[in-house]
Amino acid sequence: MIEVKNLVKKFGDFTAVNGITLEIKKGEIFGLLGPNGAGKSTTINMLLGLMKPTSGSVYVNGVDMQKDPNKGKENLGVVTQETVVEPELTAEQNLSIFGRLYHVPKDELEKKIGFLLDLADLKAFAKSYAGTFSGGMKRRLETVKALVHDPDILFLDEPTTGLDIQNRTKVWALLRQINKERNVTILMTTQYLEEADQMCNRIGIIDHGKLIALGTPAELRQKTGLNTIIEVSADRDDLAKIAQAFKKMGLDPEIASNKVVASVKNDPVGTMEKLIKAVNATKVKIQSVSMHEPTIDDVFLKLTGSEVRDETGSYAGRPMVMGRR
Numbered sequence: 429m430i431e432v433k434n435l436v437k438k439f440g441d442f443t444a445v446n447g448i449t450l451e452i453k454k455g456e457i458f459g460l461l462g463p464n465g466a467g468k469s470t471t472i473n474m475l476l477g478l479m480k481p482t483s484g485s486v487y488v489n490g491v492d493m494q495k496d497p498n499k500g501k502e503n504l505g506v507v508t509q510e511t512v513v514e515p516e517l518t519a520e521q522n523l524s525i526f527g528r529l530y531h532v533p534k535d536e537l538e539k540k541i542g543f544l545l546d547l548a549d550l551k552a553f554a555k556s557y558a559g560t561f562s563g564g565m566k567r568r569l570e571t572v573k574a575l576v577h578d579p580d581i582l583f584l585d586e587p588t589t590g591l592d593i594q595n596r597t598k599v600w601a602l603l604r605q606i607n608k609e610r611n612v613t614i615l616m617t618t619q620y621l622e623e624a625d626q627m628c629n630r631i632g633i634i635d636h637g638k639l640i641a642l643g644t645p646a647e648l649r650q651k652t653g654l655n656t657i658i659e660v661s662a663d664r665d666d667l668a669k670i671a672q673a674f675k676k677m678g679l680d681p682e683i684a685s686n687k688v689v690a691s692v693k694n695d696p697v698g699t700m701e702k703l704i705k706a707v708n709a710t711k712v713k714i715q716s717v718s719m720h721e722p723t724i725d726d727v728f729l730k731l732t733g734s735e736v737r738d739e740t741g742s743y744a745g746r747p748m749v750m751g752r753r
């Protein structure tokens with residue numbers, strides 16, 4: 429459905445997208461996961477034919493997006509990174525204008541608007557001005573707006589960034605439903621690890637314009653060779669000492685902003701006990717220890733050496749966002 433070959437975008441001397449190749453099949457939910465500035469929007473914009481690649485090719489449904497972007501777009505729904513609902517129009521009017529733009533027949537459009545408002549959980553707000561909506565409501569309205577012409581493919585650039593968990597969950601449910609019931613292929617970008625893990629059949633991890641990993645969440649965990657993950661968190665100043673203790677036990681630790689993390693193949697519980705003793709012996713104050721199966725956060729940390737943190741900067745809460753050291 430979507431075929432991207434050796435896609436490159438340079439802005440002067442700076443290479444924002446550096447040779448991305450990927451294929452997305454019908455019915456997939458594919459997630460392009462990467463931190464701020466990784467090149468997600470630049471990639472999406474080239475896929476949409478909105479931006480000319482420096483080199484490489486993009487085919488969507490067999491259409492060359494450089495040669496015939498308008499034809500390619502007939503079959504696409506797009507939700508851009510910036511919110512673009514019309515604040516002076518009601519929810520219903522936002523959808524109806526867009527439908528007319530796409531020449532959706534009038535009688536069909538009315539039914540469709542009802543269905544879409546229902547899908548977005550906005551039926552009660554059909555006649556309210558979009559300008560009065562919360563961020564989550566606007567995002568949901570935009571998402572269903574992109575579906576007004578029944579596209580086979582939906583592109584979403586960070587559909588849930590900045591939303592609280594309730595709204596994020598609503599957007600996820602909406603996307604799952606259209607994927608399942610209408611077999612809409614979805615390509616979304618995200619900086620939320622949890623979102624990629626839960627929502628996407630396959631994930632491409634993008635960092636500095638390069639696709640550094642590609643596969644199902646399970647494949648990514650497997651490919652990185654991670655086993656049970658042990659984490660010890662402490663004051664930033666103490667992390668080097670803790671990492672030393674990990675190394676003495678033959679582990680290969682990664683240091684994030686407030687924790688040391690390593691993958692343990694054999695006897696994780698026994699290793700954990702010994703590790704706590706070893707760390708205690710260094711007189712360092714441990715804030716918490718934990719053991720879990722590898723998550724996409726761990727995969728990202730392993731691949732990039734970049735830390736993973738949530739919006740508040742603490743590790744305890746959700747949702748998680750990637751950050752840089």
Ligand SMILES: Nc1ncnc2c1ncn2[C@@H]1O[C@H](COP(=O)(O)OP(=O)(O)OP(=O)(O)O)[C@@H](O)[C@H]1O
Pocket residue numbers: 439442444462463464465466467468469470471509619
């Ligand atoms: N028009 C432009 N001119 C120059 N540099 C640009 C331009 N557009 C993007 N860039 C740079 O290219 C890099 C990738 O940007 P892009 O917007 O694709 O990242 P992103 O992954 O979408 O990030 P975010 O999560 O912040 O949206 C960034 O370093 C950005 O500053």
Ligand SMILES: [Mg+2]
Pocket residue numbers: 468469470509585
């Ligand atoms: Mg972006």
